[in-house]
Structure formats: C-alpha cells, structure tokens
Amino acid sequence: EDKVVQSPLSLVVHEGDTVTLNCSYEVTNFRSLLWYKQEKKAPTFLFMLTSSGIEKKSGRLSSILDKKELFSILNITATQTGDSAVYLCAVGNSGNTPLVFGKGTRLSVIA
Amino acid sequence: GAVVSQHPSRVICKSGTSVKIECRSLDFQATTMFWYRQFPKKSLMLMATSNEGSKATYEQGVEKDKFLINHASLTLSTLTVTSAHPEDSSFYICSAVAGGMGDTQYFGPGTRLTVL
Numbered sequence: 001e002d003k004v005v006q007s008p009l010s011l012v013v014h015e016g017d018t019v020t021l022n023c024s025y026e027v028t029n030f031r032s033l034l035w036y037k038q039e040k041k042a043p044t045f046l047f048m049l050t051s052s053g054i055e056k057k058s059g060r061l062s063s064i065l066d067k068k069e070l071f072s073i074l075n076i077t078a079t080q081t082g083d084s085a086v087y088l089c090a091v092g093n094s095g096n097t098p099l100v101f102g103k104g105t106r107l108s109v110i111a
Numbered sequence: 112g113a114v115v116s117q118h119p120s121r122v123i124c125k126s127g128t129s130v131k132i133e134c135r136s137l138d139f140q141a142t143t144m145f146w147y148r149q150f151p152k153k154s155l156m157l158m159a160t161s162n163e164g165s166k167a168t169y170e171q172g173v174e175k176d177k178f179l180i181n182h183a184s185l186t187l188s189t190l191t192v193t194s195a196h197p198e199d200s201s202f203y204i205c206s207a208v209a210g211g212m213g214d215t216q217y218f219g220p221g222t223r224l225t226v227l
Contacts (some may be wrong), residue, residue, distance in 0.1 A: 041190045042218040103154045
C-alpha cells in the first residue's frame, strides 16, 4: 500500500527561526513528490520534485528530493508569522492518478 | 495560470435537501478532477476521481448514490450531495490536473457545507 509519512506532525517556532519539514514515502512507480501549503482554505501548490538531488527554491522556501532514501525535506528560513500553516506532502505514482497525501505538518510561527 | 474555482464557497442547508457543488478549471482543460473532503484539523480524504466523459471512480467507503459526480466537460465537474444529513457537513475541495503538466494538482478554494 502506498504511504506518505510526514514529520513532525506539529511544530512551534519563533519568527526568524529556520525549520525543516520531513516527508518519507513508499509508493510503487514513483513519479513525483509535491509540497503544498494549506492555510484556512484549500492547499496551494509550492513545489513539484521529480529528480533526485536538485533543489527547488522560491524565496525563503526550498525543497529537495532524495529518491534513493525515499525522502524529501522542505526548508523555510527566516520564518514569519505568515508561514503558519499546514504543509502537505504528496506523492504521485503516474500521470492523472490520485496523489497520496501525508497527514501534514502543522507549523505555527509566533512573534 | 492553472486556476480552479469552486461554487458555492459556502452553503447551509436543511437535512434531506440536495446540494450541488461546481468545480471549474478556468484557464486550462482538465481531463481529470478529484474530489476531497476534509474534517477540521484532519488531512484531505480522497472521495473520487472524475474523468471527463466517463463514470467517476469512487474510493472505498464512499457511497456513489450519495455523492453524485458528473464531469460533463473538460472544464467542469460537479459533486451533488443527495439527501444531505448533518454528518455530511464538511469542507469539500476539488482539484484538477492539467493535461501535460504531470501530477501537479491545482486545488479549488473549497466549499464549506453545513447541514442543519
């Protein structure tokens, strides 16, 4: 059975801290790993990773995939209160089939 | 690009009524759309996969006759909650996959359903 495990489940940090969120997976015919940010409404897309070892960056957020270890991390540097959200990791095993989602990491950034 | 809309954003109805939720891909064609529900502080739960022009594929435990899905065009899928009951109250989210964009699913803003 395909599985995506995120850790930690929740995290509280102070503004300015750097955080690392983890995602490990077991899926057949891996195709891609995606990170989403969910605040009060529906998830918004952050990154899609398909190749091992290539870092994707967007501002203070970055992510990298290790296909050998079946693992990805999402880094957020210089955190701000606006980064408070649930971060979801999902894995796709072929085009147009349902993504398998992890349970998410709830990040709270306090001033 | 890759914008998905949902309508309505919020609905409150009486027990026993049916509610229709629309999901539209605004700037791309989506051969496949997904319907999720989410309870407070819980992760997304996939309900069904909707393919344009064919019957939806429902996940185990999701009642087909209760949650009717119609994917009539490449830009529109609808979810109808029939004879809604209070336990159907939830946040319903759709997502769409754009052809040629691999697995990236773009989510709609969600519909909050409250059944009294």
